[in-house]
Amino acid sequence: MESGTAHRGNRHGRSEEARQAVLEAADDLLAERGFAGVTIEGIAARAGVAKQTIYRWWPSKVDVLLEAFTEDMAQHLTPEDHGDLGTDLRAHLARLAEFLTQSDPGAVFRALTGQAQHDPQLATRLRDDHLSAQRDRDRIPLLRAIERGELPGDLDVDVALDHLVGPVHYRVLVTGAPVPRAFTDDLVAAFLHRHQQHDQH
Amino acid sequence: MESGTAHRGNRHGRSEEARQAVLEAADDLLAERGFAGVTIEGIAARAGVAKQTIYRWWPSKVDVLLEAFTEDMAQHLTPEDHGDLGTDLRAHLARLAEFLTQSDPGAVFRALTGQAQHDPQLATRLRDDHLSAQRDRDRIPLLRAIERGELPGDLDVDVALDHLVGPVHYRVLVTGAPVPRAFTDDLVAAFLHRHQQHDQH
Amino acid sequence: MESGTAHRGNRHGRSEEARQAVLEAADDLLAERGFAGVTIEGIAARAGVAKQTIYRWWPSKVDVLLEAFTEDMAQHLTPEDHGDLGTDLRAHLARLAEFLTQSDPGAVFRALTGQAQHDPQLATRLRDDHLSAQRDRDRIPLLRAIERGELPGDLDVDVALDHLVGPVHYRVLVTGAPVPRAFTDDLVAAFLHRHQQHDQH
Amino acid sequence: MESGTAHRGNRHGRSEEARQAVLEAADDLLAERGFAGVTIEGIAARAGVAKQTIYRWWPSKVDVLLEAFTEDMAQHLTPEDHGDLGTDLRAHLARLAEFLTQSDPGAVFRALTGQAQHDPQLATRLRDDHLSAQRDRDRIPLLRAIERGELPGDLDVDVALDHLVGPVHYRVLVTGAPVPRAFTDDLVAAFLHRHQQHDQH
DNA sequence: TGCTAAGCGAGACGGTACGTCACGTCTTGCG
């Protein structure tokens, strides 16, 4: 885009080159030195970019991380359709656990969620711009199951979601315990046991 | 002990007066200005204490908050015994929700948990020194129920706990959604439905 | 040069405005509160300048004073030519005494010379960068007199200078005795008596 | 004195042991790290003495150094009587030069004189308590010469002294030039040339 | 084909907080 040519200084708007360098530098610094080690000065130095260029396009360092984060999130965590609620949920929760505990964008998510505890504005932005989209994706298997008649039509989908993904986030953010497949499968089992007992077998 | 006399600087060690002033100042600053507004300089100024006195006894501001937090936590969140699992759990989860969302030490907990996402050492300390004690308290109603025969002896208590308190923490730390009594009661209902089905109806 | 425009922070380097404010503040503080009262923090506060700006350009407070001193010194203490050795020397020594005991830059000189007793590096710098230039100026009347034939060509000019200015510095730095015109005139008389005895009477 | 027994804590007055340890520690620190490296805390630590013990007996670190200095000074620099003014003066100035440039107490003298440029109170104390005694000793050869008739009775002895010792101090404190025997002998020669010309032949 | 305006790198600036050092005062318990 932008005609594709690299350039330093022009009148066509921002340099895509600089933007990418900033996002990568921020990601790298987070991985290498943790959240506190991400500083505007550090990003600028590592990206070979002027501080002013960062301030021109991002209000703060969390915004840089948010943008870096956004690019990666949707690819992961879009649930597939296996035609069966239990299979869908087991697969999705397992992917969620792996995303949160293993992936680089998962690390960014944890850092941003941590920072959001200190910064209500960030919390709001994180929820509105990013988590709500993810919640929408999370909802898909349940809505499909309702359509299929596997779940009652009056199910409170949001509460159901909290029961399913809540314990996973709790382990990741609070106890630090691992989130093995057995744990996520058991969550799904509990959920199905409650809401599908009469339909089962 | 020590006959209770206040003293400022002597060979018996630290001034209890200064210690209390620091802890209170840190708590107040967290409540008023958030985690970023808690500063060693700010604590010192508000507590009427020298910076050096803080550095003498606490390695960092999170250690001050941790100590302040410890003093408050146990009082809250020790579950009572109503002789009935459902009643115990409903009461305990409601108290937990209220602690996390309404109380001052709950705010400290959220801040420390947030910071722990950036600082693995803090995460470890928080879990080992504080959360594990709370987990032990959380376990009490379940263990009592097992003794009473209300729950099967082979129940995985830790997993059960994650199912119960996980969604509450998830709402508090991630979605920011409120945690009303209906939500916690429903968590308990789901739990009882699964593990006490034979006794029900 | 540079068209003389003031500027605060740009790639051409430092702000002349800030530089002047720092030098003046340092001078003022020395005059008002003495050497111990000259503080980087104090200079910064009085000059309305950030501490970092001082550290960026001067390694220590003595360097600030040295620079402030340099600006003032040459104006004073450049000997005039009266065409006569005795007149030249009497005028020059009187000016020196007045400079050392009465003037602000004289106070800076005393402070720096005092500090140089504690700091050999400063001593070297003070001698090489500043005192040697002054010694060169001091030498002028003697060299002119040699050219005129008033003094023998083989006179050891450096030793002669020590005889002339040494007692003045001694009173200023050590005994604290006043240095009246009679004292400096007498020094000149002693000097002329020794080296011009054939011309006398 | 003090009954001679070493003691830690008693009611017989101060501990001579502690006093000596403090003076030695101060001297050592001055030699090893310079004036800025002499701190009350450092003296206390090295002497194995409590800070309070130092503050009890000395108002400041310069007082410690002053006391250490006093013990050494008189031994040096008491002029001998050779029966001849020129011999007396040449010997005395040579001893003075050696004291100032080579000896440990000479280093203390330079440090204290340096500090006196920043601290008028110290300057006064230094002059009244120490330099005036030395001036008295310096005067002896001249007074003896006046008695012997080698010098006129109306000689201004103080001015004469300044002419003799001033250039030596100037080299030591200001230019840092060496003070060889030739320099001091020449000072004496100049002095004798002026005041004894009629007696010479 | 030069003019001109926007994005860029560089980096100085006024600030705030950091964590350290030494100050001089104090309070205690031992000898």
Add this chain to the structure above:
DNA sequence: CGCAAGACGTGACGTACCGTCTCGCTTAGCA
């Protein structure tokens, strides 16, 4: 009652980043 020990309030140190600013270079699109 002098002493060792050492905690205390105070204030300056020198450093790291913050977010703002000014500058000169580079480059495209317009004149």
